[in-house]
Amino acid sequence: MKIYVPGDSAAISVGADDVAAAIASKVVGATVIRNGSRGALWLEPMVEVETADGRFAYGPVTADDIDSLIAADFINAGKHALSLGATEEIPWLATQERVTFNRVGLIDPLSLADYEAHGGLVGLRRALSLSNAQIIEEVTESGLRGRGGAGFPAGIKWKTVAGAVSEQKYICANADEGDSGTFADRMLIEGDPFTLIEGMTIAAIAVGATQGYVYLRSEYPYAIKILQKAIYIAHAFGWLGSSVLGSHHSFELKIRVGAGSYVCGEETAMLESIEGKRGVVRAKPPLPALEGLFGMPTVINNVLTLSSVPAVLADGAAAYKSRGVGRSLGTQVFQLAGNVKQGGIVEKAFGITIDEVVHGYGGGTLSGAPIRAVQIGGPLGAYFPADKFQTSLDYESMISAGGMLGHGGIVVFDESVDLAAQARFAMAFCALESCGKCTPCRIGSTRGVETIDLIIQGVQVEENKKLLLDLCEVMTDGSLCAMGGLTPMPVKSAMLNFPEDFTGEVNRR
């Protein structure tokens, strides 16, 4: 019988390997499958058994629980203190709208048979029957926008690359998911790597590229191993290589591993890094779509953007854009993190409120204290107070509210958070990770740390707050890329929404 124990690194971090080993040695006749995680990370390690009535879940399971699970006849869905019932009926999962994460947690990540049995390769096969203009039209029509944070329409970017005349073109998947509070790229790659490969292959056919790179962080060693295996399997199957699924298209795929630099998540710094150079940001124009990797036309998309493409092609643009609000169409894979009781992946149509995510799915804080702030969109995103939790999570509403959606990470903080310390950290992180090319980012971040230190110490607080806002304006308007340009967002939002933390230590609490 099949027993699923996630091989996702989040599950492994809380003991999934020990659980898998215990089941393999103690449960007679068990076939242990290391699936991806369903995304309910607070229930990990979540063990599922396959029965005639579907899959039943138990969690969080430790290796010590296996004996009592066997005694409770868990292989036949027997009752146990850790029973979660039928997996498909767990409300936290059942109420989600899984499109991009449709297969994650469901299948064996490295089984192509499993992948195809669950709708894999349908999108690519359809793409092979279309002209490249038709593929691009479908992606444009779907309203799919860049999930890395910028929200640029994917179809328009593809059209630019397709229109460029060149001997060589490239597809680059940005898997340098450095934002704290985000882990969807990692979970997708670990749980359903073929979807990324399929999305990249479709992009390659659409624009006429023959070589792809996945730029994957060194901090994700488990994801690197799984993707390497998946690429190898796709090659052996005749999917990657000189004839994609027997067609006249050729597509090769390589992984380039990052080396611990946050700014390399910025697309032009990423190109430099793939070229083996220092990860220094390039000035734009020229656009990477025209002069990108090794000077050639290049599609650069985030992992989630590319991984949404197979569903767009398989089910059609109309189905994809039937979800969402305004110009934010389809679903967003939200990542609920930090001091949160029920953290993990929440994939929902755009337009869900912050409150529905952090209180509804998140269930409040892990510590039990009230939520004081959430930071949305990574280290460069804004800090929101509780009175803004009715804000809709879509690209436009987030900008109107003074923030940004970014890569969809939501980090929850309880009452103990000191927003002046968080603002200081934002500047310090920028100082540490700045590529150094432009002055506002390189010098401004260090001056920012010093100025916030003075505010914290109570030295000329009002003057220094004014100075800090002025510095933020210079960084916003004068930086070459989002690193320096958006570091002021957490700083200013913290000052605006939590002014009581910026009165100087002597005056506080």
Next chain:
Amino acid sequence: MTYSPWSKEAALVVLATLREEKGPVLMALQALQNEFGYVHAEAVGLIATYFNKSRADVHGVLTFYHDLRTTPPQSNQISICVAEACQAVGSRQLEKEVKAKFGAEVHDGYCFGNCALGPCAMVNGAIVGRATLEKIAKVRQ
């Protein structure tokens, strides 16, 4: 983790595997570090000659990336995530405790993508969620 002792000959064998790669300098530095544990001073000139780059090019890449190091590593490597999501569940305090016990083995990390099960640590390549000093010490053994 065990590494080979530095030798020019062994380094050249590693570099030969990258001969066909476009833009090989960063990959070469990473490959040598994986083999020897660090990038030996002689490696800069070796890579420059092998791939027809200037020493300045190679030195520039070597000094840009946090992952690359020029001295042999500690026998244990502990990295504690101190980015926002882990800060929210006390990683700063954890980092102090772990540093007090294991000193120079401990480094700041910035996100291992385990942000719903923080604080997160990476101990000798193994990921540790809901990390505590005890858990880290146990994995370190």
